[in-house]
Amino acid sequence: MNVIAIANQKGGCGKTTTAVNLAAACAETGRSVLLVDLDPQGHASLALGLDTAMLGRSMRDALMRPAVSMSEIILPVMEGCDIAPSNITLASVEQELAGEPERESRLAIALRELPKEYDFVLIDCAPSLGFLTINALVAADEAIVPVESSSFSLHGLERFLDTVDMVERNMAKQITVRALATLFNPRTRYGRRVYEELTEQFGDRLFATSIRCSVVVKEAAARGVPVGAVRRNSTVHDDYLALAAELTESVPVITLDEHPPEDEGQPGPMVRGGVVRFRLYAPEASTVQVAGEFNDWNPIEGRMEADVDAGLWVLDVDLPPGRYRYRFVVDGAWIEDPAMPYEESAAGYRNSVVEVSAAKSAE
Ligand SMILES: Nc1ncnc2c1ncn2[C@@H]1O[C@H](COP(=O)(O)OP(=O)(O)OP(=O)(O)O)[C@@H](O)[C@H]1O
Ligand SMILES: [Mg+2]
Numbered sequence: 001m002n003v004i005a006i007a008n009q010k011g012g013c014g015k016t017t018t019a020v021n022l023a024a025a026c027a028e029t030g031r032s033v034l035l036v037d038l039d040p041q042g043h044a045s046l047a048l049g050l051d052t053a054m055l056g057r058s059m060r061d062a063l064m065r066p067a068v069s070m071s072e073i074i075l076p077v078m079e080g081c082d083i084a085p086s087n088i089t090l091a092s093v094e095q096e097l098a099g100e101p102e103r104e105s106r107l108a109i110a111l112r113e114l115p116k117e118y119d120f121v122l123i124d125c126a127p128s129l130g131f132l133t134i135n136a137l138v139a140a141d142e143a144i145v146p147v148e149s150s151s152f153s154l155h156g157l158e159r160f161l162d163t164v165d166m167v168e169r170n171m172a173k174q175i176t177v178r179a180l181a182t183l184f185n186p187r188t189r190y191g192r193r194v195y196e197e198l199t200e201q202f203g204d205r206l207f208a209t210s211i212r213c214s215v216v217v218k219e220a221a222a223r224g225v226p227v228g229a230v231r232r233n234s235t236v237h238d239d240y241l242a243l244a245a246e247l248t249e250s251v252p253v254i255t256l257d258e259h260p261p262e263d264e265g266q267p268g269p270m271v272r273g274g275v276v277r278f279r280l281y282a283p284e285a286s287t288v289q290v291a292g293e294f295n296d297w298n299p300i301e302g303r304m305e306a307d308v309d310a311g312l313w314v315l316d317v318d319l320p321p322g323r324y325r326y327r328f329v330v331d332g333a334w335i336e337d338p339a340m341p342y343e344e345s346a347a348g349y350r351n352s353v354v355e356v357s358a359a360k361s362a363e
Contacts, residue, residue, distance in 0.1 A: 003111065003121045004247075005136035005143045005175075010156045011127035014146040014182030016043040017217055018243075019124035021236070022144075024226030025244035027080030028346060031119035034074065037086040038107070038136055039126035045085035048077045049224030052087035059086040062110040063093050063135070071115035078226075082118075094131035104131070105171075108139035120247075129163050137167040142176040149184040149194045149210070157201075178202070180243070181210035186294060192320040199321055208323045208355060209242040212293075232347055235293060241346070242323060267312070268339030269354050275316045276356060278304065278326070280337065283311025285330045290315055292326025292351075299329040325351035 006019045016039070023035040037044040038059060042052035061068040062084065074082045097103040111121060123136040137143065145160060157179075164175050179202045185191040198206050214236035220227045228237045267279040278290045288306070289299035294317055304313040325343070327334050327350075336342045337352035345351055 001114075001118055001121060002142065003123070003140045005123045005125055005133070005140040006146065007123075007125035007133050007136060007143055008145045008147070008156065008160060009127055009129045009133070010148070013148040014180075014211060015127070016047060016124050017221070018144065018146050018180065018182065018211065018240075019044050019122050020047045021217075021220075021226050021228075021240040022243055022247075023081050023120075023122050024078065024228055025237075025240040026120055026122075026247075027078060028228060029241065029244055031080065031244075031248070032116070033081045034084060034114065034118045034121045035077075035081060036084045036107075036111075036121060036123040036136075038090070038123050038132050039086060040088050040091035040132075041126065042085065042087040042090075043221075044124040045083060045087065047221045047224060048083055048226075050075070050077075050083070050085050052085065055085055055087050058089065059084055060089045060093055063090075063106040064096065066106075066109070069113055069115075070110055074115065090132070097131075104134050104138050107135040111139050129159065134163070134167060137164060137175060138171055140175055142178070144207075145177060145179045146182040146211075147179050147198060149181045149191055149198075150213070178205050178207055180207045184210040184212050186210075186212065186320060186322070195320050195322070207243060207246055208321075209239060209246050210322060211239045211243070212236060228346070233297075233345075235296060238293065238325065238345070242325070245343070246323075266337070266339035268337065276319045276354065278302075278315045278317065278328075278337075280304070280313045280328050280330070281311055282313055282330055285313070287329075287331055288313040289329040290317075290326055291329055291334075293324045294319055294326070302329075319356050321356050323353065323355045325353055327351060 006015045019035060023033045026033045035044060045052050057073045062070055062073055073084050077083050125133045125136050164177055168175055179198060181195055181198055212235050214234055216227050216231050216234040216236055220230045227234055266281055269276050269278050280288055282288055288304045290302040291297045291299040295301040304315040306313045327336055336350040340352040342350040342352045
């Protein structure tokens with residue numbers, strides 16, 4: 001069981017969106033997940049369709065009353081995913097437990113006796129570094145720190161990392177911290193610059209997956225469902241599936257530092273000066289396009305140029321470091337890149353995967 005706190009004291013950086021949709025993506029790909037709502041705002045509970053004013057038992061009871069077990073609190077919300085909900089009654093727990101011994105370990109103790117073994121426990125934290133977030137960190141093996149890429153500030157992150165250090169020292173434990181770029185717009189120069197700064201700051205402690213902005217997020221939250229239930233082929237749904245895969249490292253990823261496997265003489269993509277050159281050998285085709293996460297899967301934006309004699313179609317795309325899924329469209333038919341590994345989408349499409357490493361793109 002992997003316990004992951006999704007935390008950042010900065011408000012509105014995508015903690016709840018990540019907790020809810022990562023939980024759904026993990027469940028969709030066959031893992032069992034418990035989502036713990038540890039925010040008195042109850043946003044994660046609301047985002048999964050619960051009426052927080054009508055809750056029976058909630059996380060308040062788990063923290064305040066050791067006799068109440070988690071099995072009395074947990075509710076099933078979708079196949080593979082349960083929630084331990086919260087509401088505003090959680091807000092006073094810090095004061096009510098003032099002076100109590102081990103009050104920072106209340107959540108860790110509650111999680112010791114779960115009714116079943118989950119693959120992941122994801123904890124949606126409140127925007128503060130107070131008692132509740134400390135409880136989450138004490139219980140956690142890992143922390144995901146969403147960083148809003150559209151209004152960027154590293155200030156708060158240092159304070160957050162200091163808090164993690166403090167918990168590690170006091171509890172004699174280790175917490176793996178990784179940053180996640182959220183509300184990311186790869187098509188703006190500003191968005192790309194922020195991503196580069198994050199890469200410099202966090203190095204391999206930054207998820208290769210970043211979560212792009214999408215209107216589907218608000219629509220899903222308003223309807224009380226995860227993004228995949230609103231639109232299965234949305235970019236943000238794909239991003240959370242990629243994040244789930246990265247979290248479990250179960251999807252093979254090829255980096256352009258390695259030589260792509262060649263198949264039937266197909267060349268595969270290559271990097272030149274920070275630009276990815278997509279290539280497909282298709283001498284019979286009259287149009288070839290590339291559509292992927294970098295152009296919103298829009299083939300019109302990915303028209304490739306043909307070298308008519310050699311039959312090779314190419315397109316150069318300026319891509320920031322990251323992991324991208326794509327497909328070719330040959331005379332209107334969608335195919336995977338025969339030279340590259342693919343992963344199958346929930347809808348059964350084979351999407352080729354290419355990863356641009358930070359070192360390469362900085363060339
Ligand atoms: N990828 C996205 N695309 C578009 N909007 C998003 C995305 N992620 C988050 N948002 C929006 O940004 C706002 C803040 O997101 P969210 O509630 O997940 O942040 P939070 O960190 O949990 O906030 P808080 O600190 O209040 O708990 C919400 O209105 C949400 O709909
Ligand atoms: Mg939130």
